[in-house]
Amino acid sequence: LVVFMVALPGQSMAENNAGSMGLTFFFGGYTFDPDQDLDSELTVGLGLGYNITSNLGIEAMVNTVDTKGDFGFDASALVSHVDGLYHFNPEKKLVLYLAAGVGLIRIDYDSFLHSNDTDMLVNYGAGLKYFVDKSVALRADVRHIISFGPTNNNLRYTLGLLFPFGGKSQLSQKSGQTAVLPESDSDGDGVPDHLDKCPDTHKGVAVDRYGCPRTQPTGAEVTERGTYVFRNIQFDTGKATIKQGSYAVLDNVVMFLRDNPDMNMEIQGHTDNIGSEAFNVTLSESRAGAVLEYLQSKGVESGRLTSKGYGSSMPVADNDTGQGRALNRRVEFAPITR
Missing domain, CATH: 2.40.160.20 (Porin)
Known part of the structure; x- marks a missing residue:
């Protein structure tokens, strides 16, 4: 034996x-x-x-x-x-x-x-x-x-x-655990939360090993929520009129959507906290809608786009400084796989 x-x-x-x-x-x-x-x-x-x-x-x-x-x-x-x-x-x-x-x-x-x-x-x-x-x-x-x-x-x-x-x-x-349990993956992208650099990516979006969208438009940054953000999309003060200098940036989004026909996009408007929240929500919705209309005018199918305004509810920087408020005034693009 x-x-x-x-x-x-x-x-x-x-x-x-x-x-x-x-x-x-x-x-x-x-x-x-x-x-x-x-x-x-x-x-x-x-x-x-x-x-x-x-x-x-x-x-x-x-x-x-x-x-x-x-x-x-x-x-x-x-x-x-x-x-x-x-x-x-x-x-x-x-x-x-x-x-x-x-x-x-x-x-x-x-x-x-x-x-x-x-x-x-x-x-x-x-x-x-x-x-x-x-x-x-x-x-x-x-x-x-x-x-x-x-x-x-x-x-x-x-x-x-x-x-x-x-x-x-x-x-x-x-593993430092009391039992062998499945690792938490809040956004369901296949990357565990403790490794996920974009922990709120929309479900179904193809991600890389860090949990962030695998592809992105030229010139865009990827946020923790798995959205694309451009720092140079500008509007007239207090209005939803897109400045002409921003058209080239939005054209990159158009090209990206043409190259990725299986992807839809939610356009998200955000503001700083100057003014009432009601005004900021309305302004952010109008600016997100203006971007949607521009993309449609360049041939992107309307069924692939939605828009929503979040006002000042989702800041990414301190609203107590001018630099922080500038970062909070932004438009983000959330990829959604069809």
């Missing part, structure tokens, strides 16, 4: 988990020191362990041995100890560990030639755990047990079943 376990591939599955406990039932052989005049016999026992981390654990073990002495008398041994364990590659299905600890051994003799005896012991050894799944593992263990008073060297070699329970998986610990 040990050879079979060693030959199995160590697949990456977090099984020896931090915070988990494990109950082991084992059986095997127990060899006494020749000076103890006791026969080697079968042993059975159990262990209860706790993993402080995925690598470090503690375990209490106890096993019994019914044996005979060289002169035919019966004897029994009770071995108990508490150990520290160090696990190698705990994220694998096949886990090697080293163990060492202290405890007691009591031997009861059914013979007037010997008196019952309880001695201190130390032990060290190694073992393998092969996790069949998250709820059961095969286990092989070898221990050198040294008792004192007088000093005797015993050997225990066992096979068993380990039943782990509780704890956190290695995948959860590595």
